[in-house]
Amino acid sequence: TRGRTASGVQTINMQLSWLAGGNQLGEVVAKQLGYFEEAGIDLAIQPGGPNIDGVAVVASGRYEFGQVSSSTQVILASSQGIPVTSFAIGAQKHPYAYFSLPKNPVRKASDMIGKRIGVEVSGQNLLAAVLAKNSITEDQIQKVIIGSDLTPLASGQVDAIAGWETSTTALRVLGPDFITMRLWDNGVQLYALPYYATHDALQSKQELLASFVRAAGKGWAYAHDNPEKAVDLLIKEYPNLVKEDEMLTAPIMLGFAFTDKTKFNGWGSFDPKVWQSQIDMFDTLGQLPAGKPSLDSVETTSILDATKNDRPKIG
Amino acid sequence: MTIQIAAFENPRSNSDTEASAIDLRKVSVRFTTDRGTVTALENIDLSVPIGGFLTLLGPSGCGKSTLLRVIADLIAPTSGNATVLGGSPSLARARRDIGFVFQDAALLPWRTALQNVALPLEVGGISRPGRRSPAELLALVGLSGWENAYPHELSGGMRQRVAIARALVNDPRLLLMDEPFGALDEITRDRLNEELLDVWASTGTTILFVTHSIYEAAFLAERVLLLAANPGRIKEIVPVSLPSPRRIALRETTEFTKLAGRLRAILETC
Amino acid sequence: MTIQIAAFENPRSNSDTEASAIDLRKVSVRFTTDRGTVTALENIDLSVPIGGFLTLLGPSGCGKSTLLRVIADLIAPTSGNATVLGGSPSLARARRDIGFVFQDAALLPWRTALQNVALPLEVGGISRPGRRSPAELLALVGLSGWENAYPHELSGGMRQRVAIARALVNDPRLLLMDEPFGALDEITRDRLNEELLDVWASTGTTILFVTHSIYEAAFLAERVLLLAANPGRIKEIVPVSLPSPRRIALRETTEFTKLAGRLRAILETC
Amino acid sequence: MSAMPVHALAVNKGFANDTEAQARFNAARRYLAWRKRLLPLAAGIALLIIWEAGVRFFDIKSFIAPAPSAVAVVFVEKFSILMANLWPTAVEAFCGFAIGNIAAVLLSTAFVYQRTAEEAFFPIAVMVHTIPVMAYAPILVLLLGNGMEAKVAIAAMICFFPTLVNMTRGLKNVNPQQLELMRILSASPREVFQKLRFKNSLPYLFSALKIAASTSVIGAIVGEWIGADRGIGALIIQATYNYNSPLLYATIVVGAALSGTFFATISWIEQRTLSWNVDETA
Amino acid sequence: MSAMPVHALAVNKGFANDTEAQARFNAARRYLAWRKRLLPLAAGIALLIIWEAGVRFFDIKSFIAPAPSAVAVVFVEKFSILMANLWPTAVEAFCGFAIGNIAAVLLSTAFVYQRTAEEAFFPIAVMVHTIPVMAYAPILVLLLGNGMEAKVAIAAMICFFPTLVNMTRGLKNVNPQQLELMRILSASPREVFQKLRFKNSLPYLFSALKIAASTSVIGAIVGEWIGADRGIGALIIQATYNYNSPLLYATIVVGAALSGTFFATISWIEQRTLSWNVDETA
Ligand SMILES: Nc1ncnc2c1ncn2[C@@H]1O[C@H](COP(=O)(O)OP(=O)(O)OP(=O)(O)O)[C@@H](O)[C@H]1O
Ligand SMILES: Nc1ncnc2c1ncn2[C@@H]1O[C@H](COP(=O)(O)OP(=O)(O)OP(=O)(O)O)[C@@H](O)[C@H]1O
Ligand SMILES: [Mg+2]
């Protein structure tokens, strides 16, 4: 990692767990509009992909901080003793959901009974959580392990399939009127897109991370007000993206980034109690074999507190 | 025995009326590479009667092997026409009428001596009565006891002898031999010369035999074909009117010495 | 020229005091495979003086090639001791004192004739003055015009001649030749016999020469070594007291015929 | 036409029995065989020691690379789970290995006898080989369902190509003289194949099979990533997802041991089959 | 010791000029060369037509497998984006190809001269080859960062193994007679390598390089899956994730064309290099 440059601007690397895209709309806007520069930061977004989620890279200190797709990952990593802690989140509700088709709808958890539910290997614990929260046993449904695509639903191999609501283009396969059953609405309340850093970084680079949160929040606020211009900036940074697709995704993503919670607490905020309930839930389900992590090790509000007044309060 | 023979459609019987085993008309062979053209044979006219024994003599590189390869349908002549046992060379080959002893033994390294000799029987496999077994043939060439040796465990001459046994194993009507005894000591060679004449006499096989030994050429043949080089062409065909059956002692006769001297004289001008 | 020679540490000068070029003491070679043991050579005692010319005669498979391979350090004797040019065979080999003509040409297929002949010069490359160039040697063996041909474009005899040229190119002190002229017609062979004697006379090379031709053995050698088979052992060493320099016409003399007859008689008992 | 009297030349006697020499020969062979078995073991142990020392000395975090000792602990603890997940992958890898290699041998045979086919389809085979699994995974799942068949198909497709290339070369790269011999014998294309080309291609084939020893396992693992709840691949995803590095490494060790076993088996068969090949046994 | 007078035997004359035969020879060669170029093209077009017809006839959904015509439209529309993403992958694949193959050739050389090394490490190389990229991705990023170096390293690692296997075989499987010749000439190990073993291994090496033509591209693609904004691999993920099947296929076509180009280049070099090899040119 590079240090402070001559102009006093310090490089900071954000490691993603996936390719950069609409999930980083605010960061890209802030970058393009010079918000980071104003804050003395030169942000480098380091993409991830199917072969890496970046937690180990951040935990080892190679990059300053990172973002994963789900709060679960931070909990699981903490549970395994990896020293990463979330200091902000990108989506207040997890866009994870089960999709089905009108001819065979799954609108709420109880509808799952007797159905074939397609999930990825890594989606099994979430399915277990939903079932547990709704007092359904695993043998009441038929779990089908699938790869990372929605074809099995379209081709009738499963009745419902797990995925992200923000995958607008992927969902097009299902036609216009598919049915969405949100994880959040069925008792499993997870955060998505948490930002995390090591314990060390949270102490030694607190000011830097705070500056990042301030500037990123500003970017997200701009995106909220000017979605089309924001998408244009996104496309400018990542020419591989398709504008029409991103225009569809942006409102949905913004809808998860800004909710009634952010109206009061500001962008990026979270509720430690929600984190605690997540930890408890996974522990009860026996999904933390390496031990239940303490709340402290999973999240810290230090950055949120430090930036309390500088984060946009929209909702 | 007679009944058994009658039971087979003897593949030879229908060709007894043929005039000649080999008939070459103006056969030329040219090899072209990107570095130029080599004329290996030019306008060869040759006729060998059925049951004939022709030996080929000529300087190294004059086209002897090439001539045998044309007859065996291994290469097609660039121009001219070849007739073998009444049909095209490829027909004769397809009827399994041709036995070939290559200039280098060409044994299959993953087969023992015995398996190498047996190869022609496994391939094609027209069963002919009264044929000698691979083991008998190995004994004939002095290799009993070596049945299970692999080619790399044999000496150069021993490999060559395995190749000879292989060519004899399916009793071909036409035997093309490219310096078969070149790697053998004179004693073994003399004995095998006599053996070959016995085989020829008893089976009526037509034999074309390339050799570098003037004595061998004269001793074995009914006629000796002398080839000249550059391009390969027929210099002379010398008929050999020595008595039959021939035994090695024949070589001591003045008649034989005179013939050999004549062949040498021609060869020196090739 | 003299200055140039002086400029080099002549690699031969320090060995002029050696008694013999080759000294074998009770050399035996046995090959063991999982199918049994073959005794190729048994208790060979042999001494060849520097500048000597020894030819080897013996039935096929008696161990001639094996003997040459022991001397050339290609195989180690199972028992006994071999001294070559005053040291171990491997030392002689390392000093590049040995030239070897294999029974089969062993050319590298990706090299042209000329490149094959030049190989020994590229490898090791002790420069000795007055050496003939690869092209000259190709001409010597009658292959000028074929410099750029690849081995597969040459006839069997032509390949063999390339191998001979290769063995001569770095002017070795000890020349081991395993049936080098076996694939050549008699005319070419006779001329190369004379050439070889010239080379030998002018360079003082020690030569061991395997042949199946009794005439060749007698014509070339100072002494003829007769090997018997099963196991390979020395039958007799026949000194040749023919006048030098020898020309082909010598073969017509009664003295020569008598010698050849004697060799043949011994060979028949091997 | 009748059998000839056989005047044998009793020049050579063939192989004799020499018990002492034979004993030495067998001892040398046994030594080589043991050496071949023990050396990789020794090297493996040495590597593990270096790795363990490295992890301790540089204080490498377990989530980057766990120490072998940590992996060993997990290995023992989770042995039954690991074994339960080994079987499906082993079966998939083995079937994929068999199908992929047989298909490659058949296609290369076709290539050798149909030059046109080779010229037309070889470049296409190269390009098809570049297509990532995820692109054709949906089609496969559609055609073969989500069971073992799809994984076998992927393993087969991944190990197919190297064998095709090597085998085509091996079948074609025949000594011209031996080919002429077969021509003289008027051997049918089938006989030329069985008795010459195939034998000749064996060194190439065994090289290909050695490559396939690991590619078939990789194929089965990748195949499981398109959806499986059991198998090495599924366990790898699971362990990665749970940040359970020691388990991840233990799983990989099992996978590697699987391809190592494949490799050893192939080497063993090779040694028996190519015993005539002097260069190889030398 | 002085130069001998040369009594040349003027028996053979060598190559002559025969313009007519030469012209025929060259024409035949040109025909073969064109055939070699046009046949895969024809086969490719035929495949595309069958595919298009299949998609239309069975009414296959575009997200399962889009029709070539749809892919072609995307290909034209997105040409500039596709090309922009081709370059990084091409560079990674090429560098990985070079590094991986050179490393394999070097290691196989070591194996041939150090039999112990081979026996000890060959089985280990097989096992290492089975380790999935995701297991060592963090270490790579830690060591090399998230730039091209890491992707090159992955491409190199993936194409390393087949070359190692083939090259080891090719270097070892030398004609014993030719080896004896080099021994007589007292050639140094280096000379034996350069003038014999390496030449002899060329058919094996070219087979390996042909395999590497596609594995290096696969390696670069898989390498991009550890994090890249640009490149065929990144675009594949993007297109898959967005269910943009026509774009996915167009991207794959670009990747396949890349390995096809590699393959063609290698074949071309092979033909020049192995021109002495009768069996191959026959
Ligand atoms: N494939 C080929 N390409 C080019 N030239 C060839 C080819 N085969 C043979 N020749 C040439 O054809 C001529 C005749 O070769 P051939 O093998 O018939 O000679 P030969 O009479 O058998 O000689 P030898 O007694 O040395 O075996 C030689 O000059 C040889 O160089
Ligand atoms: N690698 C080997 N393994 C087993 N036996 C061998 C091996 N090499 C040679 N022999 C045996 O050793 C004996 C002598 O072989 P060698 O090649 O020396 O004979 P030679 O005198 O050169 O015969 P030729 O005149 O036929 O070339 C033969 O019986 C042969 O079978
Ligand atoms: Mg010839």
Ligand SMILES: [Mg+2]
């Ligand atoms: Mg010999």
